[in-house]
Every structure is written in C-alpha cells, then in structure tokens.
Amino acid sequence: xxxxxxxxxxxxxxxxxxxxxxxxxxxxxxxxxxxxxxxxxxxxxxxxxxxxxxxxxxxxxxxxxxxxxxxxxxxxxxxxxxxxxxxxxxxxxxxxxxxxxxxxxxxxxxxxxxxxxxxxxxxxxxxxxxxxxxxxxxxxxxxxxxxxxxxxxxxxxxxxxxxxxxxxxxxxxxxxxxxxxxxxxxxxxxxxxxxxxxxxxxxxxxxxxxxxxxxxxxxxxxxxxxxxxxxxxxxxxxxxxxxxxxxxxxxxxxxxxxxxxxxxxxxxxxxxxxxxxxxxxxxxxxxxxxxxxxxxxxxxxxxxxxxxxxxxxxxxxxxxxxxxxxxxxxxxxxxxxxxxxxxxxxxxxxxxxxxxxxxxxxxxxxxxxxxxxxx
RNA sequence: GGGUAGGUGGCGGAGUGGUCAAACGCAGCAGACUGUAAAUCUGCCGACUUAUGUCUACGGGGGUUCGAGUCCCUCCCUGCCCA
Numbered sequence: 001x002x003x004x005x006x007x008x009x010x011x012x013x014x015x016x017x018x019x020x021x022x023x024x025x026x027x028x029x030x031x032x033x034x035x036x037x038x039x040x041x042x043x044x045x046x047x048x049x050x051x052x053x054x055x056x057x058x059x060x061x062x063x064x065x066x067x068x069x070x071x072x073x074x075x076x077x078x079x080x081x082x083x084x085x086x087x088x089x090x091x092x093x094x095x096x097x098x099x100x101x102x103x104x105x106x107x108x109x110x111x112x113x114x115x116x117x118x119x120x121x122x123x124x125x126x127x128x129x130x131x132x133x134x135x136x137x138x139x140x141x142x143x144x145x146x147x148x149x150x151x152x153x154x155x156x157x158x159x160x161x162x163x164x165x166x167x168x169x170x171x172x173x174x175x176x177x178x179x180x181x182x183x184x185x186x187x188x189x190x191x192x193x194x195x196x197x198x199x200x201x202x203x204x205x206x207x208x209x210x211x212x213x214x215x216x217x218x219x220x221x222x223x224x225x226x227x228x229x230x231x232x233x234x235x236x237x238x239x240x241x242x243x244x245x246x247x248x249x250x251x252x253x254x255x256x257x258x259x260x261x262x263x264x265x266x267x268x269x270x271x272x273x274x275x276x277x278x279x280x281x282x283x284x285x286x287x288x289x290x291x292x293x294x295x296x297x298x299x300x301x302x303x304x305x306x307x308x309x310x311x312x313x314x315x316x317x318x319x320x321x322x323x324x325x326x327x328x329x330x331x332x333x334x335x336x337x338x339x340x341x342x343x344x345x346x347x348x349x350x351x352x353x354x355x356x357x358x359x360x361x362x363x364x365x366x367x368x369x370x371x372x373x374x375x
Numbered sequence: 376g377g378g379u380a381g382g383u384g385g386c387g388g389a390g391u392g393g394u395c396a397a398a399c400g401c402a403g404c405a406g407a408c409u410g411u412a413a414a415u416c417u418g419c420c421g422a423c424u425u426a427u428g429u430c431u432a433c434g435g436g437g438g439u440u441c442g443a444g445u446c447c448c449u450c451c452c453u454g455c456c457c458a
Contacts, residue, residue, distance in 0.1 A: 273411045
C-alpha cells in the first residue's frame with residue numbers, strides 16, 4: 001500500500017504517502033514548478049530549506065520546452081533540476097481548460113503552442129509517455145478539465161472523456177510499470193474525478209474513476225470560477241465516498257482557508273500557484289491573515305512579515321516589511337524571490353501545523369480560531 | 376541685442392476652433408490573482424462630492440468668436456543659434 005491513514009479527527013486525516021523517493025506526511029502542499037523551476041529564482045535548496053515535500057511539474061510546458069526527450073537525456077527531471085525528492089507531474093489536462101487555442105476530440109486534444117503557435121497533439125498515451133520520460137514519481141491521468149460553464153451536457157461530455165482517458169492512461173502506465181510491483185517501488189498514477197458542480201455527474205465520475213486501480217484519486221475541475229460554497233459542497237459529497245485507504249488530492253486549490261476547509265472534509269494533498277504568483281504580485285500570507293505589501297502603509301514598517309513565521313525571510317534574515325515593500329515597488333527580483341520563499345514556506349508550515357493539530361485531535365478548534373483571525 | 380523653437384494636469388508628452396477636465400506613458404492610490412500563456416491584469420488618478428453634479432483649469436493679461444488649449448495682440452519665462 002502507498003498510503004497509511006494514521007489519525008482521523010472528524011473528517012480530517014493525517015497519514016503517510018509512500019513513494020519510491022520517500023515518505024510524505026499528509027496533509028501536504030505541492031510546490032508548483034511548472035517548467036521545472038519555481039518562479040522568481042527560488043531553487044531546490046530553497047525548497048529543501050523550507051521543508052517542501054514534493055515538487056510539481058507540468059507535462060504540457062516541459063513537452064514544449066525543452067522536450068521530455070531532452071529531460072530524459074539528463075536522466076529525468078530529478079537530475080535535470082537537482083530536486084531529489086518526489087516529483088508529481090500534471091498531465092496537461094488543465095491546459096485543456098486554460099489554453100486559448102485548442103480543439104478537444106474524443107481521442108485527445110490539439111493544442112497550439114502558446115510560444116510559437118505550432119500545432120501538436122496530446123492524448124492519454126502521449127501524456128503518459130512524456131510523464132514517464134520526465135521521470136515523475138506520481139503521474140496524473142490525462143483528463144478534460146472543462147470551464148465552469150453551467151451546462152450539464154458540456155460537463156457530462158468531459159466526464160465521459162475523462163473516464164475514457166483515465167482507462168487509457170492507466171493502460172499506458174501499466175504497459176511501462178506493472179501495477180503488481182509495489183507502488184513504493186514504481187511511479188504511481190492518480191486518477192482524476194471531474195463533474196463540475198453537478199451532483200449526478202460528480203457521482204458518476206467518482207464511481208467510474210474510483211473503480212479503476214489508481215494509486216490515488218484527485219478532484220479536478222474545482223476552483224475554476226464556482227463559488228467556494230459550491231466547491232465545499234462537492235468536497236462534502238466526494239470525500240464521504242472516496243476510498244479511505246488512498247490519498248485524496250484536490251487539484252489547484254487554493255487559499256489558506258480553502259486548504260483548511262478541504263482538510264476538514266478529508267483532503268490530503270494540494271497544489272496551487274497562489275502562494276507563488278501572489279508573492280510576485282505583492283500579496284503575503286501570514287498567520288494573521290493577508291498583507292498587501294505594496295500598500296503605502298508598509299513604507300516605514302520595521303516589522304518582519306510575520307513574527308510567528310520561521311521561514312528564512314522572517315526568522316533568519318529578518319527582512320523588514322518596509323524593505324520588502326521597497327523591493328516590490330521598484331521591481332527588484334529579490335523582492336519576488338523573498339516573498340515567494342515566505343509564502344511557500346507559510347503554506348508548507350500551515351500543512352505541518354494542520355497535521356499536528358489533527359494528531360492532537362484539535363484540528364476543528366484550531367481551524368475555527370484561525371478562520372476568526374483571518375476574517 | 377538679433378533670430379528661432381517652445382511654454383498643457385506631479386513628471387514626460389498628445390492636442391491645433393466645439394464631441395477637452397484634456398489621448399498616451401510614467402509616477403501615485405487601490406483591487407484581482409486558485410492542477411502558471413501572469414515579473415501579469417483591472418479600476419481610480421484637477422478640486423469639492425458616494426454619484427449625478429458644481430467649480431477652477433492648458434505661462435500672465437487683453438482681444439476675435441455663439442464657442443479658444445487651439446486664432447490675434449502684448450508681457451513674462453525657457454531651450455537653441457548668431458552677435
């Protein structure tokens with residue numbers, strides 16, 4: 001088994017995800033390194049230092065440049081990037097949703113490269129081939145993440161394709177890595193549930209996807225424009241039925257509040273660009289809530305970003321808010337880098353603390369107090 | 376002293392008779408960002424006002440005109456060239 005459920009507090013779970021590159025305590029947050037690098041000049045040593053457990057990279061982006069064959073030439077993304085912890089690769093399914101120029105058919109997706117407009121095709125088999133070339137420790141099934149259009153038929157079609165592509169993804173994975181080998185000795189593959197905000201479609205997708213022998217299950221197609229309440233409703237519905245002994249991954253989410261709400265419903269893992277992107281844009285996450293560091297009120301602020309934070313920026317280097325305000329204002333790269341380190345560190349610390357509170361069976365109380373502080 | 380080019384909102388800089396409180400850029404103020412086409416995007420940005428609206432405005436003064444940032448006269452100032 002690749003997942004050990006250790007403590008349950010309400011619906012919140014603390015466990016261990018075991019991969020061929022080590023064990024990961026859940027719940028946890030994946031550091032998003034789409035193109036094989038965290039943006040803003042944060043490197044793998046920085047990730048190590050902040051206790052980042054897993055790196056996420058993207059099939060679509062690395063396929064365009066430099067090409068998964070090039071990465072394979074270097075022995076895989078681990079050797080290429082210098083990250084020796086577990087790597088999860090996204091299948092490119094999200095790009096089905098986010099890219100402007102594409103055409104989705106039942107067999108796969110025609111994309112126009114956002115770099116040079118060149119046309120290329122991605123399907124389950126190709127996605128898995130690329131992910132294998134990258135040397136991922138956890139690969140994702142190729143799915144269709146539909147936009148948040150409240151059209152039942154559109155979402156149903158995405159659900160049907162996602163199931164079909166999930167089966168093909170699993171076959172492609174098995175062709176390369178026998179599932180009879182322990183998941184701690186081979187790359188794992190996770191399936192993705194779609195269904196938008198439609199209860200019946202979610203139900204159908206959940207049943208179809210969880211009937212397949214994936215190593216873990218992800219919820220996709222959330223936080224794409226629906227309200228938070230709608231997202232939480234889907235989580236409520238899904239978590240009650242997802243296999244208890246498999247990791248549950250909520251893809252692309254979210255705010256610190258989203259994370260805690262999802263954990264309280266039974267989610268184990270997350271990824272999101274929010275801590276990185278918002279850092280670059282001047283939004284800082286702290287234990288006391290959000291800071292918009294570019295606001296003029298921080299010009300002369302001598303405090304560190306967060307007294308309670310143990311990250312390099314706050315606890316070690318003790319940079320003042322005023323200095324970080326200045327760096328961001330004038331556009332110095334250092335500002336983006338430092339805020340990225342802080343935000344990402346905060347997310348990882350939030351997950352570690354979440355786990356501690358679950359172990360102590362105090363998660364709900366703790367969460368409530370944080371919610372009050374952040375509101 | 377002579378000639379010449381100009382003086383526009385915090386700055387740069389459009390504009391040449393009405394649709395100008397004045398393009399655009401910068402600066403400023405705020406907001407957004409959720410499996411990264413994002414070092415991006417959006418809004419506000421003369422004053423008083425939530426807004427409608429009102430007032431003061433394109434170097435100063437005077438004039439032409441129904442109407443002037445835009446035309447005329449004059450004064451002041453600045454850059455450049457010649458003495």
